[in-house]
Amino acid sequence: MRLTQDLSPAVVLVFRLVVWLYSLISYLPYLLLRSPESQSLSECSRRLKARSVSGDPAGPYRDVAALKGLEMCLHPGINTxxxxxxxxxxxxxxxxxxxxxxxxxxxxxxxxxxxxxxxxxxxxxxxxxxxxxxxxxxxxxxxxxxxxxxxxxxxxxxxxxxxxxxxxxxxxxxxxxxxxxxxxxxxxxxxxxxxxxxxxxxxxxxxxxxxxxxxxxxxxxxxxxxxxxxxxxxxxxxxxxxxxxxxxxxxxxxxxxxxxxxxxxxxxxxxxxxxxxxxxxxxxxxxxxxxxxxxxxxxxxxxxxxxxxxxxxxxxxxxxxxxxxxxxxxxxxxxxxxxxxxxxSSPQTLSDQSTKIKKGSRGDISVLRPTLMAAVPEIMDRIYKNVMLRVEQMSGFQRTLFLLAYNYKMEQLAMGYSTPLCDKLVFRKVRALLGGRLRVLLSGGAPLSAATQRFMNICFCCPVGQGYGLTETCGAGTISHLWDYSTGRVGAPLVCCELQLKDWIEGGYHSTDLPCPRGEILVGGPSITMGYYKNTHKTSEDFFVDKKGQRWFCTGDIGEIHGDGCLKIIDRKKDLVKLQAGEYVSLGKVEAALKNCPLVDNICAYANSDESYVIGFVVPNQKQLLALAERKRVRGLWEELCNNPVIEEAVLTVLTEAALTAQLERFEIPRKIRLSVEPWTPDTGLVTDSFKLKRKELKTHYQNDIERMYGAK
Structure with missing residues (x-):
C-alpha cells in the first residue's frame, strides 16, 4: 500500500516535516537511554535462528537453542x-x-x-x-x-x-x-x-x-x-x-x-x-x-x-x-x-459486526479484550479487506493521514523501530477492533500473504507469529519469532522438532538449489504422531523412522530454507498440474497471488492436464462487485450479477492485471472464471474448518462450469 497520486502535496510536506522533527527529537534520547546489549528489531531479525546439524543443505535443521537435543516436556516429571x-x-x-x-x-x-x-x-x-x-x-x-x-x-x-x-x-x-x-x-x-x-x-x-x-x-x-x-x-x-x-x-x-x-x-x-x-x-x-x-x-x-x-x-x-x-x-x-x-466465542459473535450480534451491542472480542489470539489466514484477510474498505470511505484528509502514517510505520518497522505515538494517534481505533490489548497474534492453517501480515503488524500494533504445522505433526513445525518482522515466511523449526528437505525431481526442487535449498518438507521429532487409525498402508506411506529411531512425517509441502534458518512454503506436490503443452502450474501459487485482489473473497484455481490453460472459481467481494457493476452500468440482483457475462469478463480483466503485477507467467493466469453466488464456508462442504479448499468437492460442485469453460458444453 503506497500513497496515491491525488494526495495534497501541502499535506504530505507538513506531515513529513512533523515526522522528521519527531524522529530527530526522539532518536537522541533513544540512543542515550538504550542499553549496550539491547538490539533493534532489525538486528534481531538478522540473527541465525536455525542451522543444519549435519552441514548438509538438505538438513536436518534445528533451532539454535536446541542444537544439543530436542525438547520434549514443559516441566521435568510431567509427561501426561x-x-x-x-x-x-x-x-x-x-x-x-x-x-x-x-x-x-x-x-x-x-x-x-x-x-x-x-x-x-x-x-x-x-x-x-x-x-x-x-x-x-x-x-x-x-x-x-x-x-x-x-x-x-x-x-x-x-x-x-x-x-x-x-x-x-x-x-x-x-x-x-x-x-x-x-x-x-x-x-x-x-x-x-x-x-x-x-x-x-x-x-x-x-x-x-x-x-x-x-x-x-x-x-x-x-x-x-x-x-x-x-x-x-x-x-x-x-x-x-x-x-x-x-x-x-x-x-x-x-x-x-x-x-x-x-x-x-x-x-x-x-x-x-x-x-x-x-x-x-x-x-x-x-x-x-x-x-x-x-x-x-x-x-x-x-x-x-x-x-x-x-x-x-x-x-x-x-x-x-x-x-x-x-x-x-x-x-x-x-x-x-x-x-x-x-x-x-464463535465466528458468529466474535466482533461487533458479526452475524449473530444485534446491531448496537458488543461482540465477544470487545468485551473480553484478549491479549492472545489465534486466527487462520481467511479470517485475517477478511479483517484486512474490511478495514481497507473503511479507509476508502474516509474523507480525503483522513485517508491521506492514515496512508501517510501507514507508510511511515512500515519504514520504521523495516529499520527495526517502534512507533508509539503513531500507534496511539492513528491506529488506536483500528486496534480496538480486536479489543485493543492484543500482544500476540498467531496465524496457522494455511500460508498468510505478506500484505495481510504486514497490515496486521502495522494496524493492530502487535507481532504476528506465522506458523506451519499439521495434524500429523501435532501442530508443531515452525513459528516465526515475534521480533522477526519479515513477511512471507513461517519461521524456524520449534525446539521440539527438526526439518529436512527431500529432493522432488518431477517438480524441479533440489536441496542443492541456489540461493536457497528447496524440496519436500519432512518434519521429525517427538511431536510426530503415531500414524493413522486403522490405516497402516497410509501410515507407512507418510511416516517413517530413521536409523536413530526418530519418527518423521512427509508433508507433501515444498519449502525453501533461507540463510538464517527460516522456512518459506513455496509449493505443494498435490497442487501441481501439468498442462497440455508441458508447463507445470502450481494452483496454490496462483491462488495466493490473486487472493489479495480486493474483488476476491476466495478463489480456487483449476487445471485439466488435457487442456492448455487454467480456469478459476471465484467468490467475489460483494461491495467491490456491486461497485464494479455500477461502473459498468449493469443492474440486477446479486445472483444475476454473478451470472452476467459482462461482469464475469470485467472481473477476469481485474484478475489478469493483478496476476501480471504479481509476476505470474502467462500460462498460470486463469483464462476463464466462474463467479460464485454463495460464499464457501465449512457448512457448504467446499472448504475445511481451517478454510482450506476441498479441491475434490469444488470440482464436483462446479463440474458443469468446468465443462463449459473448457468447451465441452
Whole structure:
C-alpha cells in the first residue's frame, strides 16, 4: 500500500516535516537511554535462528537453542496432559480459567431481502477458576466411568468450541479415555465413518448438533448407546432409536460425584498412551483419524511455548476456532499450562459486526479484550479487506493521514523501530477492533500473504507469529519469532522438532538449489504422531523412522530454507498440474497471488492436464462487485450479477492485471472464471474448518462450469 497520486502535496510536506522533527527529537534520547546489549528489531531479525546439524543443505535443521537435543516436556516429571493441568491447578487454584458470556436475550431480525436472522444480546463473561474446573473435570470423568466408559476405549466429542469441550477433554485425559474429535461441520456420512471406525459407544455433543446431525445417523452407528449433551436445558421430547440413552452433562457430573463413584480408583495414562484420535476435516477424500499420544501433545506445546514469551496468568486468550483442529487445541493447552484464562466465542459473535450480534451491542472480542489470539489466514484477510474498505470511505484528509502514517510505520518497522505515538494517534481505533490489548497474534492453517501480515503488524500494533504445522505433526513445525518482522515466511523449526528437505525431481526442487535449498518438507521429532487409525498402508506411506529411531512425517509441502534458518512454503506436490503443452502450474501459487485482489473473497484455481490453460472459481467481494457493476452500468440482483457475462469478463480483466503485477507467467493466469453466488464456508462442504479448499468437492460442485469453460458444453 503506497500513497496515491491525488494526495495534497501541502499535506504530505507538513506531515513529513512533523515526522522528521519527531524522529530527530526522539532518536537522541533513544540512543542515550538504550542499553549496550539491547538490539533493534532489525538486528534481531538478522540473527541465525536455525542451522543444519549435519552441514548438509538438505538438513536436518534445528533451532539454535536446541542444537544439543530436542525438547520434549514443559516441566521435568510431567509427561501426561492430566499432570499438566493438575500442575496448573496447584499453582493457580483461584485464577480465572474458563469464561463464557451470559445470554441476555435472543430475537429474530428481518433483513432488507426478507431473510430472517437470529440475533443475540450477550452480557459479561462468567468465569470458573482453575479449582472449580478441576472439580468439574473430576466429576465428569467419574460419571463417564459410571456410565460404562472404560480406560483405553475410545469416546467421541462432536461439539462446537466452548468451555464444556475442554472440560470434557480434560476428563478424558484424566481417566485415560482416548478422545475421538470430529468437526461440528462434518456431514452425516463422515461422522458415521469416524464413529464406526473408532467403535464409539459414548459421544459428547450439543443440543443443536444432536437434533440437526446426530439424530439422523443413529441407525448407521449401531455401537453407540450413550449420548451426553453439554447444554443446561435438555429437551427429551424427541424420539430416539431403542438403545440410545440421552444424558445431560450436569446429570453425568452428579452421577460422578456420588461417593460410591467418586471413591473408585482412576487408571491414569502414561505418556505413550493415545490421548486424541483427531479426524481431519480432509481437503481430499474421507477423513482420516490421526493418533496423537500424550507425549506428542506435550512436545508440541513445549515448542510453541518457546515462541510465545512471557506467558502469565494475566494473559487472556479468546477461543473461537474449532477445538477439533490441532491449532486451537494446542493453543488452549499452552494457555492452560501457564495459568492463562480462556474466554470462549464463535465466528458468529466474535466482533461487533458479526452475524449473530444485534446491531448496537458488543461482540465477544470487545468485551473480553484478549491479549492472545489465534486466527487462520481467511479470517485475517477478511479483517484486512474490511478495514481497507473503511479507509476508502474516509474523507480525503483522513485517508491521506492514515496512508501517510501507514507508510511511515512500515519504514520504521523495516529499520527495526517502534512507533508509539503513531500507534496511539492513528491506529488506536483500528486496534480496538480486536479489543485493543492484543500482544500476540498467531496465524496457522494455511500460508498468510505478506500484505495481510504486514497490515496486521502495522494496524493492530502487535507481532504476528506465522506458523506451519499439521495434524500429523501435532501442530508443531515452525513459528516465526515475534521480533522477526519479515513477511512471507513461517519461521524456524520449534525446539521440539527438526526439518529436512527431500529432493522432488518431477517438480524441479533440489536441496542443492541456489540461493536457497528447496524440496519436500519432512518434519521429525517427538511431536510426530503415531500414524493413522486403522490405516497402516497410509501410515507407512507418510511416516517413517530413521536409523536413530526418530519418527518423521512427509508433508507433501515444498519449502525453501533461507540463510538464517527460516522456512518459506513455496509449493505443494498435490497442487501441481501439468498442462497440455508441458508447463507445470502450481494452483496454490496462483491462488495466493490473486487472493489479495480486493474483488476476491476466495478463489480456487483449476487445471485439466488435457487442456492448455487454467480456469478459476471465484467468490467475489460483494461491495467491490456491486461497485464494479455500477461502473459498468449493469443492474440486477446479486445472483444475476454473478451470472452476467459482462461482469464475469470485467472481473477476469481485474484478475489478469493483478496476476501480471504479481509476476505470474502467462500460462498460470486463469483464462476463464466462474463467479460464485454463495460464499464457501465449512457448512457448504467446499472448504475445511481451517478454510482450506476441498479441491475434490469444488470440482464436483462446479463440474458443469468446468465443462463449459473448457468447451465441452
Amino acid at each position: 496432559l492430566d499432570q499438566v493441568f493438575q500442575s496448573s491447578v496447584s499453582h493457580f487454584p483461584n485464577s480465572d480459567c474458563l469464561g463464557t458470556r451470559e445470554l441476555l436475550s435472543e430475537e429474530d431480525e428481518t433483513q432488507e431481502d426478507g431473510k430472517v436472522f437470529k440475533k443475540v444480546i450477550l452480557g459479561e463473561y462468567r468465569w470458573m477458576s482453575y479449582e472449580q474446573v478441576f472439580k468439574e473435570v473430576n466429576a465428569f470423568g467419574s460419571g463417564l466411568a459410571a456410565l460404562g466408559q472404560k480406560p483405553m476405549k475410545n469416546i467421541a466429542i462432536f461439539c462446537e468450541t466452548r468451555a464444556e469441550w475442554i472440560i470434557a477433554a480434560q476428563a478424558c485425559f484424566m481417566y485415560n479415555f482416548p478422545l475421538v474429535t470430529l468437526y461440528s461441520t462434518l456431514g452425516g456420512p463422515a461422522i458415521a465413518h469416524g464413529l464406526n471406525e473408532a467403535e464409539v459407544s459414548h459421544i459428547i455433543t450439543s443440543k443443536d448438533l444432536l437434533e440437526t446431525k446426530l439424530k439422523s445417523i443413529f441407525i448407521e452407528v449401531p455401537r453407540l448407546c450413550h449420548v451426553i449433551v453439554v447444554d443446561d436445558k435438555l429437551s427429551t421430547s424427541s424420539e430416539y432409536p431403542r438403545g440410545i440413552s440421552i444424558h445431560s452433562m450436569a446429570s453425568v457430573k452428579e452421577l460422578g460425584a456420588r461417593p460410591e463413584n467418586a471413591s473408585k480408583p482412576k487408571n491414569p495414562p502414561c505418556s505413550s498412551d493415545v490421548a486424541v484420535i483427531m479426524y481431519t476435516s480432509g481437503s481430499t477424500g474421507v477423513p482420516k483419524g490421526v493418533m496423537i499420544s500424550h507425549s506428542n501433545i506435550i512436545s508440541g506445546i513445549t515448542g510453541m511455548t518457546h515462541r510465545i514469551p512471557k506467558l502469565v496468568e494475566d494473559d487472556t486468550y479468546i477461543g473461537y476456532l474449532p477445538l477439533a483442529h490441532v491449532l486451537e487445541l494446542s493453543a488452549e493447552m499452552v494457555c492452560l499450562a501457564h495459568g492463562c484464562r480462556i474466554g470462549y
